[in-house]
Each structure stands twice: as C-alpha cells, then as structure tokens.
Amino acid sequence: MSAERAAPDSLRGWPPPVLDPAGPFAAPLHLLTWVLVGVVVLVMLVVLLTLGVALFGPRAWRKALGGERLVWIGGMGFPVVVLSALLVYGLTLTARLSDAPRPGEMLIRVTGEMWWWRVAYLDAAGRETLQDANEIHIPTGQPVALELESSDVIHSLWIPRLGGKLDMIPGRRNILRLQADRPGEYGGQCAEFCGGPHALMALIVVAHDPAEFAAWRARSLQPAAPQPIVTGGARVFGRAGCGACHTVRGTDATGLAGPDLTHVGARRTLGAGVLPNNPGTLAGWVSNSQAIKPGNRMPAYPVLSGQDLRAVAAYLDSLE
Amino acid sequence: VQWKSDQIVIALLALTLLSACAEKPDPPRALGGADAGHGLILVRTHGCAACHQIPGVDWPRGQVGGPLRGFADRGLIAGRLPNQPDTLVAWLRDPPALSPQTAMPASGLSSAEARDVAAFLYTLDER
Numbered sequence: 001m002s003a004e005r006a007a008p009d010s011l012r013g014w015p016p017p018v019l020d021p022a023g024p025f026a027a028p029l030h031l032l033t034w035v036l037v038g039v040v041v042l043v044m045l046v047v048l049l050t051l052g053v054a055l056f057g058p059r060a061w062r063k064a065l066g067g068e069r070l071v072w073i074g075g076m077g078f079p080v081v082v083l084s085a086l087l088v089y090g091l092t093l094t095a096r097l098s099d100a101p102r103p104g105e106m107l108i109r110v111t112g113e114m115w116w117w118r119v120a121y122l123d124a125a126g127r128e129t130l131q132d133a134n135e136i137h138i139p140t141g142q143p144v145a146l147e148l149e150s151s152d153v154i155h156s157l158w159i160p161r162l163g164g165k166l167d168m169i170p171g172r173r174n175i176l177r178l179q180a181d182r183p184g185e186y187g188g189q190c191a192e193f194c195g196g197p198h199a200l201m202a203l204i205v206v207a208h209d210p211a212e213f214a215a216w217r218a219r220s221l222q223p224a225a226p227q228p229i230v231t232g233g234a235r236v237f238g239r240a241g242c243g244a245c246h247t248v249r250g251t252d253a254t255g256l257a258g259p260d261l262t263h264v265g266a267r268r269t270l271g272a273g274v275l276p277n278n279p280g281t282l283a284g285w286v287s288n289s290q291a292i293k294p295g296n297r298m299p300a301y302p303v304l305s306g307q308d309l310r311a312v313a314a315y316l317d318s319l320e
Numbered sequence: 321v322q323w324k325s326d327q328i329v330i331a332l333l334a335l336t337l338l339s340a341c342a343e344k345p346d347p348p349r350a351l352g353g354a355d356a357g358h359g360l361i362l363v364r365t366h367g368c369a370a371c372h373q374i375p376g377v378d379w380p381r382g383q384v385g386g387p388l389r390g391f392a393d394r395g396l397i398a399g400r401l402p403n404q405p406d407t408l409v410a411w412l413r414d415p416p417a418l419s420p421q422t423a424m425p426a427s428g429l430s431s432a433e434a435r436d437v438a439a440f441l442y443t444l445d446e447r
Contacts, residue, residue, distance in 0.1 A: 279425040280368065283425055288384050291384070292382060293380075310425050313425055314425065
C-alpha cells in the first residue's frame with residue numbers, strides 16, 4: 001500500500017511552499033519576491049513621506065515640491081529607472097528557468113489533460129521510454145527539463161518549491177526547469193483555471209537519490225506484474241472494459257484516453273493528487289469517481305457488485 | 321430563603337427525573353482508552369470519504385457506501401451486523417470476513433487504530 005497522504009497536504013503548512021525553495025530554480029524566484037517586496041515598501045515610504053511634507057512641511061519645502069519638476073523626476077524618471085532596473089534584474093535572475101533544454105539534460109514531457117497530468121520520460125532522441133501519470137520522478141542534484149504541452153485547454157504547471165510556474169498551451173512546447181536538492185515529495189497544482197474540477201488537478205514530484213532514481217526507473221520500465229491472487233480482479237477489469245481508456249503494459253489493456261495504470265498501485269495518490277491511494281479509495285474511485293471529482297472524464301460504474309469492486313481494487317493495488 | 325430538607329429532596333428528585341428524560345437510553349458503546357479525535361485523523365488519511373459522506377470531512381463526499389451521519393444511533397452495521405463496539409472494530413479492520421459480498425475492503429488499520437475510528441463513529445449522533 002502506498003503512502004496515505006494526498007498531494008494537497010504537501011502544499012499546506014508553514015512556511016508556505018512559495019517561501020520555502022528547495023532547489024536552484026525556486027531560489028531565484030524566492031529572492032526576487034523579497035526584492036520586489038522590499039522595493040515596493042521603500043517606494044511606498046518615500047511617497048508617503050513626500051505626501052506628508054507636501055501637506056504639513058515647512059513652507060520652503062512645500063514650495064520646492066510644488067513645481068512641475070517633481071512630476072518629471074518623481075512621476076516619470078524615477079518609475080522608468082526603477083521598473084527598468086527591476087525588469088532587467090528579474091529577467092537575468094530567471095533566465096535559466098525556462099530556456100531551451102541543454103544537450104544531455106534529462107527531459108520529461110508533461111501534458112496537461114482535463115483534469116490530470118500525462119507524464120512521459122524521454123530518451124536523448126526525444127522518444128518516449130515510459131509513460132506514467134500525476135507523479136513526476138526526478139533524481140536529486142541535477143536540473144530536469146520539463147516539456148510542457150496540453151491536449152485540450154490551457155493548464156499551468158506549478159511546483160512552488162522546485163521552480164517557476166508556466167502555462168501549458170495547446171500546440172506549443174514550453175520548457176520549465178526543476179531541480180530538487182534533497183530527496184522528498186513536492187506538491188504541485190494546476191495554476192490556470194481549466195474548467196470543472198480544476199481545483200482537484202494536483203500532482204506530486206518525487207525526488208530520489210540518483211541511485212534510487214535509477215532503481216525506480218528500472219522498476220517502472222517493467223510490464224505489470226500482478227500477483228496470482230488478484231486474477232479475479234484482472235478479469236473484472238477486462239470485462240468492465242477499463243482497457244478501452246487505460247493501458248496496463250503487459251496485458252490486453254491498451255487504451256490511451258486515461259492515465260497509464262501499469263504501476264498505479266505504486267502511486268502515492270489517486271485522482272490526480274487528491275486522494276490517498278489504497279484499496280478502499282481505489283474501489284470508491286472506480287465505483288463513483290463522479291461523487292469525488294465531479295465532471296472528470298471517467299464515468300461511474302454502478303454495474304459492478306461489491307465483490308467485483310473489491311477484486312478490481314485489489315488488482316489495481318497490486319500493480320506496483 | 322430557608323430550605324427544608326424535604327424540599328431539597330423533592331428538588332433533587334425532580335432534577336434526577338429531568339436529567340433522565342434528557343438522556344437517551346444509550347446502548348453500551350464505550351471504547352475504553354480510544355481516541356475519537358485520532359479516529360477522525362485516520363478517517364481523513366485513509367480517504368474513507370471516497371465512499372462515505374462523513375460529518376467532519378468536507379471533501380470528498382463519496383456516494384458508494386452509506387452516509388455515516390447518525391451512525392451512533394444506527395442499529396446495524398452495513399445493514400447486517402449488530403452495531404456493537406467489538407463488531408464495529410472487527411468490521412473496520414476486515415469487512416469481507418464478516419460479510420463476504422461487501423465492497424468495503426480490509427483497511428489495514430491496526431486494532432488500536434480501528435478502536436479510535438470506532439470511537440469517532442460513535443460521536444456521530446443525530447443531535
């Protein structure tokens with residue numbers, strides 16, 4: 001059984017994830033945030049001070065502030081200089097967050113779907129080697145370039161502790177770079193309203209030590225290996241037609257509309273980062289996901305008996 | 321005012337009767353040492369609400385199993401088993417062992433955890 005924790009949990013707590021960077025691509029944004037806050041506070045103080053002088057100051061000071069000169073200097077010159085400087089500083093600071101992938105850099109394609117994430121690991125030639133969903137596994141200590149696409153509407157990928165926030169636009173390919181310095185789980189969320197259950201479109205980034213990542217990758221490349229005890233559930237899965245939308249590598253199920261389920265039992269969450277993943281939530285999701293995530297593309301299955309439901313949940317749970 | 325002893329006795333008797341009226345005849349559902357608060361946390365972390373509507377859990381509100389509002393006042397568990405603490409604890413750990421056709425899978429809860437969840441469920445009365 002997987003960890004009993006839903007993704008949104010990793011977005012809660014104190015400090016809030018936006019103020020708690022965990023890698024070199026989130027750190028510049030954190031710094032930029034505080035620089036902007038500092039500049040804004042400073043400008044505000046200067047403006048208030050000037051206003052105070054203009055209202056209550058000595059006559060000579062008020063006279064000095066009264067002319068057209070202040071409008072040119074304070075109203076035009078000052079903002080142009082400060083905002084231009086901030087723009088150049090911000091762009092320089094964040095230049096590496098989303099530029100083109102470098103040769104040899106690890107590439108993962110993340111496709112926004114209504115309302116989940118299709119995740120494909122690419123080889124050096126840009127071919128898919130492995131497909132997964134709603135979880136992005138990365139090695140620690142190295143940059144990973146995410147190729148962001150969308151298959152329907154505009155989504156936006158945001159993993160606050162690891163990098164910036166970038167839109168996924170149909171027909172375009174945007175690059176977002178992530179890096180985690182330490183192993184752990186980092187929550188993410190769709191940050192662009194994409195209809196219906198947009199708020200329930202979350203994900204988890206799992207950062208492993210490089211050796212552990214290699215082991216995870218080797219394990220994930222294997223086809224599904226259900227235990228013999230769950231063959232009843234595999235039959236229910238086939239009979240109910242789940243394979244029309246879902247792939248379980250190594251079986252007859254080859255659908256592409258929904259998430260790949262080859263290793264669904266190993267995932268930390270269910271329903272795109274919103275539920276803990278265990279036989280109970282699996283059964284509840286299969287039977288009536290519409291009550292959990294209204295509007296999602298998977299229909300409810302009120303045709304399955306209690307025993308069948310339990311069997312199919314046991315089968316899915318065993319796909320680790 | 322000077323109270324006489326028989327007046328005090330009558331007043332106390334009346335109070336006793338009143339309190340007897342206010343209290344319903346609770347069946348013996350005490351779970352010694354169980355922590356209902358921890359039970360609610362377990363209910364959340366295990367995602368019980370994927371199937372059940374549960375007071376205290378805002379989302380999700382599953383519609384696969386029965387809603388658990390008023391569970392403390394319910395006569396039967398899953399419409400089959402007497403709603404008694406020991407039975408409930410056993411049910412929460414391994415429902416198919418008690419009712420083979422149920423859709424509710426074994427939860428993986430330890431005995432102590434199941435007692436906490438049971439204690440939480442017994443806080444769900446209609447009042």
